[in-house]
Amino acid sequence: MTKSAVDPDDSKQNKSNNDAKTDMKAEKTTKTDEKKESSLKMSKTLIAIILGGFIFSLLASYGWQKYREIYVIPLENERIFQYGYHLAIIGRTIRNMEIGESDDAVLKLYNIDKLQDAPLRFYIKDNETTLTLDQFDFFEYGTAELYKGGKFTFFYKNLQGVIEYAINRFEDIVVSYSVTGTRLDGTPKNLFLTLTREGSESVTFSSDNAIYEFPGRTTESDVVRDKVDIVETKKEWENRINSVFSTGQQQLPKAYLELVEAAYGFIANSFHARRNIGFIGVYQNFTRSFRDVFFIQPHNYTLTSLDEQLYGLITLSKLDEEDTTRVVYAWMTTVNKLEYMGNIIKNENIVLDKIQAPLLFQLLKQFYNYDINDKIWNHIAEITWKNSIGIKGLEDVKFLGSSRGIFGLERATANGTSSFELLCLLRDMARSMEKHGDNEGFDGPKWAQRVLDIDAAMNKYWDNDTKRYGDLENGKVKPGQSTYVPLILGILKPDSENLKHLLQNLQQDPNFLPFGLQLSEEQGVQVGPNYLLIESLKYYSGQSGPSQELAHNMYSVLKNHLAAVIARSYRADRSFYGSFDKNMKPLGPKGHPDGTLIFRIMAA
Numbered sequence: 001m002t003k004s005a006v007d008p009d010d011s012k013q014n015k016s017n018n019d020a021k022t023d024m025k026a027e028k029t030t031k032t033d034e035k036k037e038s039s040l041k042m043s044k045t046l047i048a049i050i051l052g053g054f055i056f057s058l059l060a061s062y063g064w065q066k067y068r069e070i071y072v073i074p075l076e077n078e079r080i081f082q083y084g085y086h087l088a089i090i091g092r093t094i095r096n097m098e099i100g101e102s103d104d105a106v107l108k109l110y111n112i113d114k115l116q117d118a119p120l121r122f123y124i125k126d127n128e129t130t131l132t133l134d135q136f137d138f139f140e141y142g143t144a145e146l147y148k149g150g151k152f153t154f155f156y157k158n159l160q161g162v163i164e165y166a167i168n169r170f171e172d173i174v175v176s177y178s179v180t181g182t183r184l185d186g187t188p189k190n191l192f193l194t195l196t197r198e199g200s201e202s203v204t205f206s207s208d209n210a211i212y213e214f215p216g217r218t219t220e221s222d223v224v225r226d227k228v229d230i231v232e233t234k235k236e237w238e239n240r241i242n243s244v245f246s247t248g249q250q251q252l253p254k255a256y257l258e259l260v261e262a263a264y265g266f267i268a269n270s271f272h273a274r275r276n277i278g279f280i281g282v283y284q285n286f287t288r289s290f291r292d293v294f295f296i297q298p299h300n301y302t303l304t305s306l307d308e309q310l311y312g313l314i315t316l317s318k319l320d321e322e323d324t325t326r327v328v329y330a331w332m333t334t335v336n337k338l339e340y341m342g343n344i345i346k347n348e349n350i351v352l353d354k355i356q357a358p359l360l361f362q363l364l365k366q367f368y369n370y371d372i373n374d375k376i377w378n379h380i381a382e383i384t385w386k387n388s389i390g391i392k393g394l395e396d397v398k399f400l401g402s403s404r405g406i407f408g409l410e411r412a413t414a415n416g417t418s419s420f421e422l423l424c425l426l427r428d429m430a431r432s433m434e435k436h437g438d439n440e441g442f443d444g445p446k447w448a449q450r451v452l453d454i455d456a457a458m459n460k461y462w463d464n465d466t467k468r469y470g471d472l473e474n475g476k477v478k479p480g481q482s483t484y485v486p487l488i489l490g491i492l493k494p495d496s497e498n499l500k501h502l503l504q505n506l507q508q509d510p511n512f513l514p515f516g517l518q519l520s521e522e523q524g525v526q527v528g529p530n531y532l533l534i535e536s537l538k539y540y541s542g543q544s545g546p547s548q549e550l551a552h553n554m555y556s557v558l559k560n561h562l563a564a565v566i567a568r569s570y571r572a573d574r575s576f577y578g579s580f581d582k583n584m585k586p587l588g589p590k591g592h593p594d595g596t597l598i599f600r601i602m603a604a
Contacts, residue, residue, distance in 0.1 A: 077337035078281045078352070081288070083376045084333060094167045095147055095323075097271040098297075104132045106139070107152055107163065109173065112326075115273055115292055118198035120173055120214065122163060124154065125192045125204075131156065133299055138574045140262055141269035145240070146320065149174075149233040150269070158184050161191055161207065166229040173214045174229045179207030240319060244603050256602055259567050263596040266576060267315045270298040270593065271323060278349035282340065285349070294326040298591040306331045306343050306350070307359050307404045311528040312593030315600055317366040328363050332376050339383050344402055353402035355383040358425035362532075364432045378442055381433050385450070388422055394457035395472060397423045406485055406529050407519055418472040420461045421482040427454040428489045458486070467501040481519050488529055490536035494543035503550050513582060515561035524579040524587045527566070531597040534559050559601060566598045 093113050107122035124131045133139060135156070142151030149166035159181040166174045177193045189207055195214045196202040205212055211227060241261060245252040252260070274293045279286055296309045296316065303309065309327065317324040334342030334350060341357060342350035357380055364377060390396030397419050399405065401412030405421050413419045430450040437444015461469050463477040469486060470479035484506060486492050492499040511518050516530035534555065541552035565584045569577055576595025577586035 074338060075283045078283055078340070079286060079288075080337040081333060082335055082337055082379075093147065094173075095271065096141070096150055096269050097273060099273045099275065104130050106131075106133060106154070107150075107165075109165075109167075110273075112273075115275060120195060120197045122152070122175075123194040123196070124156075124161065125194060126156070127190050127192075140574060141265040142261060143265035143268050144233040144237040146268050146323075148236065149230065151265070156191070158182065159189060159191060163193065164230055164234075166233040168229055174211065175214060176211045176227075176230055177205065177207060244318065252602060256563070256567065259570055260599045260602050262570070262574075263576060263599040264315065264319065266298065266591070267296065267312050267593060267596040267599075268320065268323075270296050270301075270312070271327075272297050279334075279342065280346060280349050280351045282338070282352065292330075294323070294330045296327055296593060298593055301589060301591050301593070303345050305345055305404060305409065306334075307357065309593065310359055310362060310404070311531065311597055313363055314366060314531075315593075315596040317363070318600060318603060321367075324363075324366070328360075329376075331360070332380060335376065335380060341380070341383075351402070354387050354400055355380060356387050356400045356403045357384055358388070358422065358429050359404050359406075361425075361429040361432045364436070377436070378433065381429055381447075384429065385426065388426060390418075392418075394423065394454060395460055395475075397426070406488060406532070407481065407523075407526065416474045418461075419482070420469055420471050421485045423454060423457065423461065424482070424485040424489055424491060427451060427458075427491050430454065431491070462498065467498075468505060469498075469502075484517065484533075488533045488536055490532075490539050494540055494545035494547065497546075499540070499545075500547045500550075503547055503554065507550075507554070514557060515565045515580070515584065516558065518582065521582060524581045525562075525565075526579045526594070527562070527592075527597050528578070528594045530558065530562055531601060534562070534601060563598060563601050566595060566601075570595075570598075 093111050094109050095112055096107050097110050097112070098108065099110065099115055103121065105121035105123055109120040109122075111117050137155040137157075139152065139154040142153060144150055144166070147167065149164070151165075152163040154161045159179055161179045162177070164176040168174060173195075175193070175195065179189050179191050181189075183189065191207050192204050193207070194202055194204040195212075197214075200214075203212060203214060211230075241257065242251070245257065245260065251257075272295050274295075277288050277293050279288060295303065295306065296312045297303050309331070313324055313327060316327075331342070334352070335355065336352060338352075339355055340352040341355040342352055343357070344351040344353065360380065387400060388397055390398060395418050398413035398417075399410040399419055399422055401410070404410065405425065410419075410421070413422070430447045433442055433447035434444050434451060436442045437447065458469070461472060461477055463470060463479055466479055468477075468479035468483045470477045470483055472478075484502060487499065487502045487506065492502070506512050506517070509517070511520075513525060516525035516527075517533065518525045537551050537555035537558065540547055541555045542548075565580055566576070568584065569575070569580070569586045573590070575586075575590035576592055576598075577588060577590065578592035578594035579587040581587055
């Protein structure tokens with residue numbers, strides 16, 4: 001048997017090949033591991049990127065949302081007014097009013113539901129010169145059934161002119177015009193009346209006791225019919241006045257009847273509207289267009305706040321529910337989504353401030369006999385309540401500085417002080433809301449409980465030593481001008497001992513004059529608050545209790561004396577004033593809407 005021989009070089013070669021295979025295998029393994037490690041790193045990086053992107057997206061979304069909440073949404077909400085209104089009168093809709101334009105017309109008859117339509121304008125001309133209201137010695141608006149006709153009387157250079165008009169069922173205007181007297185220089189009267197309306201031919205006629213119908217020609221048969229229209233319109237007005245001021249066989253004396261007619265005519269013809277209203281917001285100023293805003297503003301009188309209309313609206317509400325509602329709702333619907341509301345007026349723009357409108361609810365009391373179904377009342381009442389009461393509850397009540405109290409615009413209540421006047425206004429507001437509790441949008445039981453809560457809290461504002469109410473200053477009672485507010489608002493119970501003390505204190509107060517309570521000699525006797533006091537005394541004089549007789553005596557004296565003071569000033573210069581000094585001389589501007597409360601005072 002032969003053995004195979006082995007070459008040493010071959011053995012080395014085999015070993016080398018085996019080592020190479022091993023190295024290649026190791027290299028492959030290393031590359032595979034590197035690929036796996038690289039893949040794992042890429043996966044982690046991708047996950048980190050995705051996760052980072054997700055977190056960034058969340059942060060960006062949150063940041064954007066916060067940005068919107070702080071910088072975008074409030075600006076949007078400031079322009080969003082939550083409530084709208086439209087009140088259409090069934091039947092005639094023509095009335096005298098202003099819509100903000102500068103014009104020399106003495107009367108402007110608009111369709112109140114179509115303010116964009118051209119009005120019928122009345123101009124008085126002295127020969128060829130058009131006279132403005134300020135050029136008359138004085139003028140006044142009488143009123144018939146306002147949507148059926150009216151009257152305008154003026155005195156000029158010893159001449160008296162009278163325009164009477166009636167609005168017939170076809171909304172044609174029947175006009176009677178006359179001028180009496182003689183010019184001092186003996187020249188002809190030559191006072192002409194011109195009627196114009198865009199799209200119609202103007203008509204000018206002299207003062208020869210003529211009757212005309214506009215638009216259209218006036219025939220002899222028309223004159224007979226038109227005279228009847230004017231007479232019937234005047235009779236309807238007289239019947240309404242007599243129904244208010246006559247009791248049984250008693251009738252208001254002629255002088256006072258003329259006075260109250262003039263008062264009502266004055267306020268009813270102070271009706272204004274604006275179609276473009278500027279607002280001064282917290283974040284921006286803007287104009288809201290094509291929204292009719294109605295308000296009360298007599299000629300040459302400038303409103304400084306919407307709640308300054310209060311007492312004029314109380315006069316108007318006695319005979320005109322529709323127009324009162326128009327003005328009140330125009331005021332209320334300035335509420336926006338930020339829970340701000342208009343009140344203060346600057347440069348004819350309405351300033352939006354935090355809602356605090358306690359005085360507004362004096363007007364809700366005028367609507368007790370009407371079915372008021374509107375959530376806006378409850379909304380404003382709730383926010384007023386929230387914004388008025390601090391962390392200490394009913395012992396921490398504060399005016400914000402943008403609304404009126406009983407006597408005028410109230411400054412923001414100082415720190416450490418709780419306003420008793422505002423507490424009383426909140427109580428009166430709660431009582432008004434409670435009385436409407438059965439109507440939709442009014443939570444009667446909740447407001448009834450709030451009345452009880454305030455009644456209990458009022459004891460904290462009573463100083464038993466002086467027998468007076470007052471503000472709380474650092475927990476202590478400080479009697480002041482607010483001490484009589486519960487009496488003025490009539491919120492004390494008729495059998496209350498505190499009521500008796502207040503009446504006695506008021507009688508002895510040197511600032512209580514026969515014709516009213518004055519806060520100071522500078523401010524004088526304000527007609528508005530004293531009208532509320534008259535109404536309160538009238539209420540207590542009809543309620544059994546220890547104060548009934550005293551309330552009745554004070555009511556009779558105050559009512560008669562204040563009416564006499566207003567009547568005397570009106571006879572002197574045919575104007576109404578809002579306040580009087582201790583010598584019964586008028587204070588402040590002529591043509592003040594508060595003076596028209598003589599209408600309500602005499603109706604009482």
